[in-house]
Amino acid sequence: MTAGYGPGGGTPTQGTEERGPQAAGDDRPGPLAPRIERPWPSAYPPPSVPGQPAPPSAYPPPSAPGQPTPPSAPGAEQPGLAGQPTIDIAPAGAYPPPSGTWSPPPQPGQWSAAAPAAPAYPGAPGPFPGTPALGPFPPGAMPPPGPSAPHRGRGLTVAALVLAGVLAVVTGVQAYQIDRLSDRVAATDGRLAAAREGAEVRLDGLEQRAGALEKQAGAAFNPEAIASAVLPSVFRVRAGQFTGTAFVVGKPAAGGAANLFTNFHVVESVWEGGGRQVFLERTDQRFPATIVKVDKDNDVAHLRATGRFSGLTTAPSPVKSGQQIVVVGAPLGLADTVTTGVVSAFRKDEDGSGQVIQFDAPINPGNSGGPVINGAKQVVGIATAKARDAEGIGLAVPIKTACDGFRIC
Incomplete structure (x- = not known):
């Protein structure tokens, strides 16, 4: 182990020296071992060429332990051995601070992995194990700028405004x-x-x-309807050897017995003979009846039967001339015979017994005691006689006279 110094009086380095053939023009007894220095990323100086000054280093040479680091002037030559390359060795974990020109390492997935740092010259050792190989990015190989958040925010805002407008x-x-x-x-x-x-x-x-129209129809004279409503209450009455007509009127008497009107001259023979029983006949039916009371002056008689029959309604006001009427009876013993006519006059009876109704409806012996009905199906009189040797002149007792005398209407 020997310490070697370059011709420029540089910082000594330690390492194992191996002798080699002496370079041409070197005044030293022989070539020294390569000097080991601390390398920095992407700042390795190119190998020196014999006979040419060494290019300036981007970083100052490392200092010896305990010694200050001498500044390196631009263009100063680095000590070394002529013809021998200088190998810089960086201690594990020692990296220089970043400079203004240093670019960040590539992110995974953005660019291809950086190639391992090549040795400064052929035969030079690479970095120590565990030290990452660093190298400069190729010129213009900066990552393409991605869309910035403000641009995306503005796009979303515009889309929201458009959607809101729609x-x-x-x-x-x-x-x-x-x-x-x-x-x-x-x-x-x-x-x-x-x-x-x-x-x-x-x-x-x-x-x-x-x-x-209903009122008019009701007021209209309809003999058929009148006959249908009246006939069930009209009977042929047989008193001894004489026949005539009787009809039920008013409400039933005590015990449900029916009250009937007829002419006195119809039951006169029975009444004068002291009898009181007569018979009511309808087709093949026969009902017994009793003579209750008679009015000889007005030719009216009151009968009562035990059967239940519907009674006819009496007119509240007198008839007038020209009013149409229907006469129901049993002329010559022919039951349920209906004839029609009009009221000819309302005049005083010649016998002085009171007023009588003159009508032109045909009547014959046997119609005596039959009801004279107006268009409203109400009883206005009791047929009692006809003029002899004349046609169309009939007479009837006003129903009011009968009702006032017997109080059964």
Whole structure:
């Protein structure tokens, strides 16, 4: 082990020296072993060429333990042996501080892995084991700049604004359509309400007209309807050898017995003979009846039967001339005979017994005691006689006279 010094009086280095052939022009007895120095990344000086000055080093040579590091002037020659390369050895874990021109090592995946540092010249040893090989990036091989966060933020903001605008437009269109639909629905409701009101008015008018028509129909003279309603209450009465007509009137008497009117002259023979029983006949049926009371002056008799029969309603007001009537009876013993006519007059009876109704409906013996019915199916009189040697002159006792005398209507 010997210490060698270069011609420039550099810092001695220690190491094992091996002799070699003496370089041409070197005044030393023989070549020394290569000097070992601390290398720095990407700052290895190129090997010296015999006869040319050594290029300046980017970093100062290491100092000996305990000695200050001498500054290296630009262009100063580094001590060394002529013709021998200088090998710098960096201790493990010793790296120089980064300079302003140093680029960061490549990140995994961005560029290809850096090639291991090549020795400064052929035959020179590489870095120690465990020391990473560092080298400069190739010129212009900087990583491409990626999209910056502000640009992405601005893009998202613009997209959000566009989406908000589209949503606002869609919302406005939908609101407009809903408003138009609401107006249409309101207009339709108005038309429906108007149509409903019109329909209700028309319906009310139709109901009023129907009521008026019903009243007219009721007031219209319909002999068939009158006969259908009256015939069940009209009977042929047989009193001894005489026959006539009787009809049920008013409400039933006590015990459910029916009250009937007929002419006195129909039951006169039985009454004068002291009898009180007569018979009511309808087709093949026969019901017993009793003479309760008679009015000889007005030619009216009151009968009572035990059967249950529907009674006829009496007219509340007197008839008038020209009013149509129906006469129901059993002329000549022929039951359920119906004739029609009009009231000819309402006049005073010639016998002075009171007023009588004159009508032109045909009647014959056997119609005596039969009801005279108006168009409202109400009893207005009791047929009692006809003019002899004349046609179309019949007489009837007003029903009011009979009701006032017997109080059964």
